[in-house]
Amino acid sequence: MSRTLRALRAAALAVALPCVLVAIWWFASDTSTSFYAPPLRTILSRFDDTWTADRLRDDVLPSVARLLAGYAAAGIAGVAFGVVIGSSRRARAVCEPALEFLRAVPPPVLVPVIMLFAGIGDTMKIAVIASGCVWPVLLNTAAGVRAVDQVAAETARSYGIGGAARLRHLVLPAASPQIFAGLRQALSIGVILMVISEMYASSSGLGFAVVEFQRSFAVPEMWTGILVLGLLGVVLALLFRLVERRALGWYHGSRGARRKAGDGGA
Template sequence: MITRTVVMRAVRTVVFTLALPCLLVAVWWVASDSSTSVYAPPLRTILSRFDDVWTADRIRGDVVPSLLRLAAGYASAAVAGVVLGVGIGLSRTARAVCEPALEFLRAVPPPVLVPVIMLFAGIGDTMKIAVIASGCVWPVLLNTVAGVRAVDPVATETARAYGVRGAAWLRSLVLPSASPQIFTGLRQALSIGVILMVISEMFAASNGLGYAVVQFQRGFAIPEMWTGILVLGLLGVVLALLFTLVERRALAWYHRSRGARRKAGSGGA
């Protein structure tokens, strides 16, 4: 049975979540209402072009390909980052050997690598996926290494005492203990992936959200260009919400333990 407290808490959460976006939209609407600038049209003009620009055909032709590239690059980076991160995190020798190279590669901005990746992967979807993966892999990798290194040594010794080793040890102790850090890296990688998705589609592309925004800009279709920017922002919000739902489900045990510790601490105080 849903109690009044739960309902009020849900309403308060929705209000707090929507208050700032609604305020920003209202400020933008009022501030731009009398604008005569070609490059900064009124918000009402931008919104009036949405139905004409983002039709079902354009969504299939630009939004869907972008999402597929993002999914492929993000998934590749997630798998590679977790696998390499676990291996490096478990071995002191591997960390000593790999750390200088990792610091060097992490410092190279992924957009700078676009021309290099184009030389080896061409200008098709493979290049765009590689660009996304090359930027997303680092937060996942480094957070996985940090999470694996932070595994409780007492729990490790206890597992060894009970004969828990190999794959069972990784599955039952290392990965669950490191999973909060891993999800932190995955969250950071998601925002980086959206940025690199757009950047990669601005180079020799024939479709995608980044391609559409550039084409609108080159054709001086400024309101249409702004609609593309808004679509990218809304896409980022939707992806962040979906990620939050997945994270809460996957780390439900972690959030419950944190909540229990907070209650115990407040009760003791």
């Protein structure tokens, strides 16, 4: 099967389930008379009037900017501390109890605490996002660093490769698959925390818009906000997948080569 056909088949499979779910929602809700669960056609009919260019600029763009800022901060901190903890047994022994305690605290619980120190502006929202996204990145990075191949590590040591060169050419490439796994988990957590943080004393953002629609009993408009959040999650996941494939092309290529070699041997 050619690469083009495989790509078309993968795209068809990816689109099939969402189309089926939308069709089920459309027909199941078509005769609904519930105020709180209007038909999908009613929700979609309000979409254009609700999400105008002004609202996209005032609510969607600020939400995305806060998400990216918190996500980037969590990614940098998670990778940095994960490398340190994964590389040093002593650092791991010292930090592990505190990490387990902090990881067990749900980030939404920290929102009132962070508000006391950071106020109710963008800093608070970015801090909330970062406080939840950092843990999957940190833990996956530490696990990836600990799993570096010992033969490769000993070879680097015997050739006198250490410090930044060892980190750049051995540790980070070897741990990168697990680092990206942590970043993937953190992305979905970040979207959730973005919405939660914007529901607290905010004047803009997707979370704020959904709450405002709910408080004013604009139920179809509230549902459109939920759809926008879902679409945003899909777009971010697709963009992340593209970045991951580009960054880990060498890894997926080596896995494919090993798989072909195994099939040929069988």
